[in-house]
Amino acid sequence: MSSYLTIPADYYDYFPSFQNAVNSFMIFSPLISYGTTILGIYKQRTSTGFSIDICATMLMASILKVFYYINEPFEISLLRQCFIMIFIQCLLLKTALKFRPSVYSTDSLYDYPGILEEFWSRIRSINGSLNQHNLKNFSSPSAYLKDLNQLIFKILSEYFKAIYWFLINFVLNLLKLFDVFYKRPFEFWQWEREIVYWKFLASFIIINIVLTTIFYKNENFTILIGSASLLTESLLPLPQILIFQRLKSVKGFKTILLLSWLGGDFTKISYLIYGTDNVSIIFIIAAFFQFSLNCIISFQFFYYKELERRNDALNYLNNDTDFEGESEMSMGDGDVIELNKMIHD
Numbered sequence: 001m002s003s004y005l006t007i008p009a010d011y012y013d014y015f016p017s018f019q020n021a022v023n024s025f026m027i028f029s030p031l032i033s034y035g036t037t038i039l040g041i042y043k044q045r046t047s048t049g050f051s052i053d054i055c056a057t058m059l060m061a062s063i064l065k066v067f068y069y070i071n072e073p074f075e076i077s078l079l080r081q082c083f084i085m086i087f088i089q090c091l092l093l094k095t096a097l098k099f100r101p102s103v104y105s106t107d108s109l110y111d112y113p114g115i116l117e118e119f120w121s122r123i124r125s126i127n128g129s130l131n132q133h134n135l136k137n138f139s140s141p142s143a144y145l146k147d148l149n150q151l152i153f154k155i156l157s158e159y160f161k162a163i164y165w166f167l168i169n170f171v172l173n174l175l176k177l178f179d180v181f182y183k184r185p186f187e188f189w190q191w192e193r194e195i196v197y198w199k200f201l202a203s204f205i206i207i208n209i210v211l212t213t214i215f216y217k218n219e220n221f222t223i224l225i226g227s228a229s230l231l232t233e234s235l236l237p238l239p240q241i242l243i244f245q246r247l248k249s250v251k252g253f254k255t256i257l258l259l260s261w262l263g264g265d266f267t268k269i270s271y272l273i274y275g276t277d278n279v280s281i282i283f284i285i286a287a288f289f290q291f292s293l294n295c296i297i298s299f300q301f302f303y304y305k306e307l308e309r310r311n312d313a314l315n316y317l318n319n320d321t322d323f324e325g326e327s328e329m330s331m332g333d334g335d336v337i338e339l340n341k342m343i344h345d
Helices: 018-044 053-071 076-098 116-137 141-176 194-214 219-234 237-247 255-275 281-344
Strands: none
Touching (some): 018 076, 053 194, 053 219, 116 141, 194 219, 255 281
């Protein structure tokens, strides 16, 4: 009996190595995560709830990685994943544009707010009040020393408030660049015609070909491309966070896509910390920044998912109550009819 259960000594040779299995999964994982998103959009016939900025982020980041590989080769499986990512993102972009709702039309978007004009208006207002203060309080020389400290404090505090307002609104305006409901400069990635997207991607590739040819194997250029790729990819969740916040819903966004993002974060951070010794601190910062954004989007996902579940349950109860009320009313009418018959008989 035991002879039938004997395992060959070289059984391990019949199976692919664990490393090859992991590499294969990593290479083709975008087909699963983003492929389900494509199917979901196609079935629902709308891309509402999905930000096409994800396509822009992943396409540009993957293209930059390819040119980084030309200057500084890395793990070949990561390069293959880049080509798979470019392929699936092109399909996703085409599908999302085909079923893009009219609410994303540039005619219905908010104008991008300007802050420079408002900032200089505040500065001019401060200067005007300063001149009035001079004319009113410095007419007497004896009041000069007494009012000088108050005037300096007032000037500094007003200018500080203006600068603080400018910095806060500057950051908020930067965030609005990732909000699909605001018009961006040159309407970037909000174009009406699909061909413009492909022209931009073609131009982006051509520019990188020219620069890579000129600065081939240049260390500074290689670092620049690598940093730009990683920083671009780290901003991946930001547009989706803003669209969730505005729609108060996660419909159209697949759970497997969120899981793939979180899994990619853990893989990337593990590799940067334990898998290599020669890594710039900016890569680690970018990886943790992306992970923090994915934590935010995870909270949004489960929060709005639970909110939708409660709303659906509440609507179901309301509809059920209305149905019972209508049934009772119809039964009451029937009783009245039967009563009238009895009276006439």
